Amino acid sequence: MAKKSATEKNARRQRLAARFANKRAALKAIVMDRSLAPEERFEAQLKLNELPRNGAAVRVRNRCEVSGRPRGFYRKFKMSRIALRELGSLGRIPGLVKSSW
Numbered sequence: 001m002a003k004k005s006a007t008e009k010n011a012r013r014q015r016l017a018a019r020f021a022n023k024r025a026a027l028k029a030i031v032m033d034r035s036l037a038p039e040e041r042f043e044a045q046l047k048l049n050e051l052p053r054n055g056a057a058v059r060v061r062n063r064c065e066v067s068g069r070p071r072g073f074y075r076k077f078k079m080s081r082i083a084l085r086e087l088g089s090l091g092r093i094p095g096l097v098k099s100s101w
Contacts, residue, residue, distance in 0.1 A: 002068030010061050013054045020055035024048065 030036065030044035062073045064080035072081035088096045
């Protein structure tokens, strides 16, 4: 199990990223638009810098929903490899076929 503080920090980052997604996307569109005046693009860059850093989607870490483990993460199942193997062996994941050799 991951530390409670790590999973809570990641959850807070997800909430912030969701809240600022539209504003961040609009400002980034202005910054990347080469047809606008440089002053206008610079102003948009300054406003973008004023937004909280944890509001960026890049800072959100994929974590297992079962254990909170950050590594060995399968996006399709939203689980780590360890939790996936355990639950798959028990037959609790629909569509997952257990195999051994």
